[in-house]
Amino acid sequence: MNDLTDNPISASVDFERDGVQHGFLKLPYSRDDSAWGAVMIPVTVIKRGAGPTALLTGGNHGDEYEGPVALSKLAQQLSADEVSGRVIVVPFMNTPAFHAGRRTSPIDKGNLNRSFPGKPDGTVTEKIADYFCRTLVPLADIVLDIHSGGRTLDFLPFAACHVLPDKHQQEQCEAAMRAFNAPYSMRMLELDAGAMYDTAAERQGKVFVTTELGGGGSSSARSVAIAERGVRNLLVHAGIVEGDIAWRPTVMLDMPDGDCFLASEHDGLLEMCRDLGEEIRKGEVIARVHDIKRTGAAPVEYRARRGGLLAARHFPGLVQCGDTLAVVAETVG
Numbered sequence: 001m002n003d004l005t006d007n008p009i010s011a012s013v014d015f016e017r018d019g020v021q022h023g024f025l026k027l028p029y030s031r032d033d034s035a036w037g038a039v040m041i042p043v044t045v046i047k048r049g050a051g052p053t054a055l056l057t058g059g060n061h062g063d064e065y066e067g068p069v070a071l072s073k074l075a076q077q078l079s080a081d082e083v084s085g086r087v088i089v090v091p092f093m094n095t096p097a098f099h100a101g102r103r104t105s106p107i108d109k110g111n112l113n114r115s116f117p118g119k120p121d122g123t124v125t126e127k128i129a130d131y132f133c134r135t136l137v138p139l140a141d142i143v144l145d146i147h148s149g150g151r152t153l154d155f156l157p158f159a160a161c162h163v164l165p166d167k168h169q170q171e172q173c174e175a176a177m178r179a180f181n182a183p184y185s186m187r188m189l190e191l192d193a194g195a196m197y198d199t200a201a202e203r204q205g206k207v208f209v210t211t212e213l214g215g216g217g218s219s220s221a222r223s224v225a226i227a228e229r230g231v232r233n234l235l236v237h238a239g240i241v242e243g244d245i246a247w248r249p250t251v252m253l254d255m256p257d258g259d260c261f262l263a264s265e266h267d268g269l270l271e272m273c274r275d276l277g278e279e280i281r282k283g284e285v286i287a288r289v290h291d292i293k294r295t296g297a298a299p300v301e302y303r304a305r306r307g308g309l310l311a312a313r314h315f316p317g318l319v320q321c322g323d324t325l326a327v328v329a330e331t332v333g
């Protein structure tokens, strides 16, 4: 990253002005059908006086919908009178991917959540990452990035934090995750964290919360309600919005090591033998993969490498070698 290079994104909103502003992060994008065109990323800023800043994002992956729905509603409904401090709302973070209904950008195939810290002179996706990393995250005290499983995964609805080298920061992240108060709360293990938004925000010392609220490439009344309630709770927790958190029970989950993940080593037809939220015993069959090229062949059985709750599963009916079939997480306490 070259700090001397300015990011070409310009904001049509003034992050220092009080009131409600709806505008765009304008990213110049020259192409065949628009020589001096731009990718227009919608942004809302709600500010009143001095106080903490929350940066709220959805659509980091373009096929996950709880964040975009909940944050579109928040941007429309939250008034400056309700706020002490500032709320920055970006419901469709990777706007090109979101418009295409895809995880990654159709412009450059960029997976935004594997593109951090980004580059000011890189691809469209890298420019978005760089703008968040060097412009928006530094403005924030607390950062919430709402994910779900997208088209290929389905999750138990959970808010999550990570194990961090700074234990004080980890405690603050855990407190914020609990305040989101999803039905499940996860200490999440990432297999590929280096270039994630999460890591970029955590390295800047921010209180960071992420979620996985469902999946399958859509949202439900229940999963959207969890997102909306979680966002409000988090703003109350941060001291930005007044009110009380009406605490509901949450199941604490942990992913202590890579044995939580079960990956397919075959292509084929997926038979899930257990469903999300069910108690799994170590060694039991969670899924079978059937041959789709012939009949009469025995399916391959996939057994749990640890006990716990089934927290995530492959969503489509067909599976490829290398796909994550299932995640089993340990219940804590």
Ligand SMILES: [Zn+2]
Pocket: 060, 061, 064, 147, 148, 149, 150
């Ligand atoms: Zn995601």
